[in-house]
Amino acid sequence: MKDFRAEVIKNIPPSGIRAFFELVIGMEDVISLGVGEPDFVTPWHICEAAIYSVEKGATSYTSNLGLLELREKIADYLCRKFDVSYEPKKEILITVGASEAIDLAFRAICNPGDEVIIFDPSYVAYVPIVTLAGGKPVVISMVEGDDIIFDVNKVRENITNNTKAIFINYPNNPTGKSFSRDELIQIAEVADEFDLLVVSDEIYGELTYDYNHVSFPSLPGMKERTILISGFSKAFAMTGWRIGYAAAPNYIIEAMMKIHQYSILCAPIASQIAAVEALNRGEKDMRLMRKEYHKRRNVIVDGFNKIGLPCPHPEGAFYAFPSIKRLPFTSEEFCHTLLKEENVAVVPGTAFGKSGEGFIRCAYAASMENIKAALTRIESFLKRRGLNVSG
Template sequence: MKTTKSYVAKSVENMAPSGIRKFFDLAATMEGVISLGVGEPDFVTSWSAREAAILSLEKGYTSYTANAGLLELREAISDYISERFYVPYIANEEIIVTVGASQAIDLAMRAILDPGDEVVVVEPCFVSYVPLVELAGGKAVTVETTGEQGFKLQAEDLEKAITPKTKALLLCSPNNPTGTQLDREELQAIADIVKKYDLLVIADEIYAELAYDLRHTSIASLEGMRERTILINGFSKGFAMTGWRLGFVCAPRELAAAMLKIHQYTMMCASTPAQYAALEALQTGMNDVEEMKKAYRRRRNYFVQSLNEMGLTCHVPGGAFYVFPSIQSTGLTSEQFAEQLLVEEKVAVVPGSVFGKGGEGYIRCSYASSMEQLQEAVKRIKQFLEK
């Protein structure tokens, strides 16, 4: 018997699919495409980390770990966060190993939000932020940043967006898609507003290791902020471990306990071999991280200079592996530019509009590609503009 009734939840039915995947899937059907679209390192996970995963399998470590993750890994994460970013966390009470940083953000949202609670989201932003707020029953209140300001959140703009229903600020630095990195002084101005209105910060710091000109500052390290910050990080970007799907969340005991409840029922635990690989990466992989960062910095400098020389105004991103050039001079929308560039020159980029209204007029390009591919991409983009 047929029915016209929809069994899909309204919150999901009304949700737009990822704009990033749209262009990636289209590019995958074409030959000879240079993809600058997907935010994934082009480096392979270090051999020592891969070998640790293999060894764990050979030893038969194929059972569940503790829900929060291997204690040895959580202890290593505690040491890592304390030594690198100067924030202390108790391994067996305040750290949860998650299935990627994305799951950590989902846990945070579901643990803190009641229906109607508001979360301030800084745009342009990663495509999952607003949907994750809404799936948790909250309301995303977006604050736009501008290219003229280097896409940096201004404290006064944050304050204007706060209402009695505001519960948290979702902040990403270094940022996806703009690459913008906030320095200590800029973070302090934001922290002052957060404390003034008694808010939480969900700090997505997945690109913390990929900061090129300034050492990364965690907002949780500022005075009075550790107790009101849910710190998100992981191994995908800095350690080139995207496919392992391993992240972690650090938070005060009460918040961590709430997130662990949800994690227990929805995910049980992260992959055991992946956790052993991550443990090895933290213990022996920092030299690989530094070498990867040097390569990214060279590519960034070349790509930004090339884009500016061809008339696509682009600020120098402080971190991550993205550039976010303006294409407004072409008279095309972000989506028109991306589609025509893909069809005519076989270069895949992501239209800035998928990252929020503030991204219209820009495109996101990842420079996590070889220098040879970047040089060819620059050649093709220049040809496209000359047409």
């Protein structure tokens, strides 16, 4: 029998994170800094709103675009928090997680061979999703030595007649780097000059610790050039509810809607109702979680720097991305050996692209106790080999 799979699928590698976590399954006493999801459960009043809605019989489809009430709350929230105004009836689409919004965005904009600039390292889904949409990912490294640096010239150098969009994500998974207003303005100038679209994944926009998040479409002239992507998974600890959204000019939302209405119909109604409650009364919970991540960020970054693994300063999200370049291991070797010897799971930087070599991603969406214990174990791992610098 022939191989029935499409060529494009054959060539897409499985997620490096998944491959690594297959190894962790079944192991005992593992401290995991591997998973990119909050260790908090969804605040109870949010769960209760969904449970109550089901009890009242809200079990139907919603509008393809999503509940109007939720779109209105999102529009209000984006305006209040980030100073960008969207028309809820025309410019916002509720999706199954930010993941679906990313998929729809590229399926809606890519003609075969259209180039999309993606910064490397990047969230594991970006290159595959752009490829599956028929686009051509053009990957630009942000790594310089042990650091993560934005250099607009690298973007300019990679623009061709086929460039359609720049895909940005800040605060970033896996590095925690955010863009300052100044850096965003540089991206905006390039977008303007070369007539490009910007797809801006701001799902960690609430989780910033050093400066306020600037939303890309809030920059002068950028709303018309941006597909803003966000969701409830990270800031409200709602990964399992699968609610995200896209905000964009009406003709792009219409294009995304065409795919969404045929493939998904609508996001689950109970989850949409939970998201309404998150925006009505959940911001206080979100601030408490953010405060906790902030404390953990400081502990983990200091910890890595002290034991001699230089850690680029993560301004947001819940990831630290220390460099292991001075050690005699590749990222994969380091992670496998650390897991085997110390029962600590962290993800090889290479799961996020080639320039992740020499780094490991450590999620601090884990308890402070576990973060401290993991640092102690990593230090023993280094000491045993005479590789520690902390004495």
